[in-house]
Amino acid sequence: MSSVASHSGILVIGGGLVGACIAYGLARGGTAVTVLDEGDVAFRATRGNFGLVWVQNKGVGLPAYAQWSRDAAALWPAFARELQTLTGIDVHLEQPGGFYLCFTEADCHERERSLRDIQQAAQGPYPFQMLGRSELRARLPAIGPDVVGASYTPMDGHVNPLKLFRALRAACLHHGVRLQSSARVERIEYGGDGFTVTTQAGTHRARRIVLAAGLGNAALAAQVGLYAPVVPSRGQVLVTERLQRFLEYPTNKLRQTDEGTVQIGDSVENVGYDDGTTFDVMQFMAQRAVRAFPLLRDVNLVRAWGALRVMTPDGFPLYEQSRECPGAYVATCHSGVTLAAAHALVVAPWVAGGEMPAALAPFGSARLRGAEKHAMYVN
Ligand SMILES: Cc1cc2nc3c(=O)[nH]c(=O)nc-3n(C[C@H](O)[C@H](O)[C@H](O)COP(=O)(O)OP(=O)(O)OC[C@H]3O[C@@H](n4cnc5c(N)ncnc54)[C@H](O)[C@@H]3O)c2cc1C
Structure with a gap:
């Protein structure tokens, strides 16, 4: 018989940006946390994003999202300092607008x-x-x-998203978070006094769980009475060689990173679970970048990738506790960089057992029931 690991704390399912921020926020508040993550084979928006901390134009159709994004961006400077103090990693936050x-x-x-x-x-x-x-x-x-x-x-800015992810993981480890990789969650059962979570690598029991599995949330949510109809939206990104600093501000179409490269992005494509790149889209983005900044005409591109955003039907985040299986929460969004500090500092205390903050109330799943069309939104 395989052994069952019992947890007095909280299981976070998914170790991407959303899961890492919530795990960090829980652990810094004193909660014992284990993160179960599928591993390198999974789709991971966290490793393919554009790095914007972006408020502009968020909230069309849901004013609460404008406020949530703005307030999240305002939490960022102290959050970045905290990560640097704990881990020594500078995530290169700049918020010049x-x-x-x-x-x-x-x-x-x-x-x-x-x-x-x-x-x-x-x-x-x-x-x-x-x-x-x-x-x-x-x-x-x-x-x-x-x-x-x-x-x-x-209100807008940008960070180095890979350094952010590295800092978050280091900060999690600093606070004793257990990170388990190659642990794709296959099944979750609710037994009144808690959850039995079955992974490829073993079984876990806990009284509280947080679904932060990005695109994996769609299948997991249904097992605990939650509704998370997320779908992929592909974004392709190009990266140039390093250049002398010429751009002091991020823009929606490109930004110069702390390392001097220029990130050009990012397309919005409805192509299912295909995270590849295509010549036509890359050509369009490169030409648009040269129109925006002609000095890029003779610059070499050194990398390109596709990655899948995690999209709800209306493009807004989803935060909810299950009524059917209390103690199960879902958290998902398509702006996990922008919202990182808020996930650690506002969402985590709620899933630890606190009152739901008023700022989160508009982001339940009721608004998504019956929604058929998925928004295709950027940043
Ligand atoms: C091209 C592109 C550009 C973007 N630009 C920006 C931007 O500029 N600013 C911004 O704020 N956001 C941006 N985003 C969005 C941002 O990257 C995402 O919001 C964020 O990464 C989502 O994090 P996540 O943890 O929810 O999902 P993911 O990063 O996809 O991680 C999900 C994790 O869950 C795990 N998992 C999945 N299923 C299971 C399972 N069954 N069991 C266990 N683990 C599981 C996976 O292993 C993975 O690690 C962009 C995204 C893309 C694709």
């Missing part, structure tokens, strides 16, 4: 309308500016003539 580049006047008008709607609906400050060509050129001297204007908000 960010630009959305417009190639047509119509795009600028649409952008302004959309940001104004969000500003009016959001509680609290939601600053933004629309910039014409000459104002934009003063802020981004390398901008190309095809860019007619941009929106700017001071």
Whole structure:
């Protein structure tokens, strides 16, 4: 008979960015945590993302998401400092504000309308500016003539997402989190006094579990009375060789990293579980990047990849505790970098047994029941 590991603390299922942030937040609050992760064979948005801490234009159709994103971004500086103090890893957070580049006047008008709607609906400050060509050129001297204007908000920024993930894992280990890889969860059973979780590598029991398995949440949620109809949305990303610093701000279409490379992205494609790359999409993104910043014309590309976003039907996050199986929680989103600090500092105390924060209440699954169309959204 195989042995059963009993946990007095919480099992987090999924060790990507969302699971790592929640595990870290739980452990820093004194909860014993074990993370069960499928391992290197899994789809992992965490290892393929664009690294933006992005607030701009989030919340169209759900003002609470604008506030959640803005408040999450505001938690980031202290969070980054905390990770560095604990682990020595600088995640290279910069929050100088960010630009959305417009190639047509119509795009600028649409952008302004959309940001104004969000500003009016959001509680609290939601600053933004629309910039014409000459104002934009003063802020981004390398901008190309095809860019007619941009929106700017001071709330946006970026980090090095791989250093973030490394720092989170180190911080988890510092606080005694047990990280178990090659442990794909196959089955979860609820027995009134807790959960029996069966993985490839053994069986675990715990009174609380958190489903943070990205795309894996869709199948796991149904086993504990939760509903998480997430689907993949592919994004392709290109990376250039290292360049002298020419871009002091992140933009929606490209950003210069702390290492000097330029990340160009990211497509939004509905192609199922295919995380490959395609020539036509890469060509389109490269050409658009050269239109935005002509100095990129002669620069070498050194890497390209595809990765799968974790999308709910309306594109907004999902946070919920099961009514049928109390003690089972689900947490998923398509902006796990932006929301990282909030997942550690706000979501974790809730799944540890605290009151649900008011900020999370709009993100239950009731809004998704009957939703048929999946939003295809970026960042
Ligand atoms: C191209 C692209 C660009 C992006 N750009 C940004 C950006 O600029 N800013 C931003 O905020 N966000 C961005 N994102 C989104 C961000 O990367 C994700 O929100 C975040 O990585 C989601 O983390 P996750 O932990 O939910 O999922 P994942 O990273 O997919 O991790 C899921 C984990 O669960 C595990 N797992 C799955 N099933 C099981 C199972 N049954 N049992 C055990 N473990 C399991 C896997 O092993 C995996 O480690 C981008 C994503 C993509 C793809």
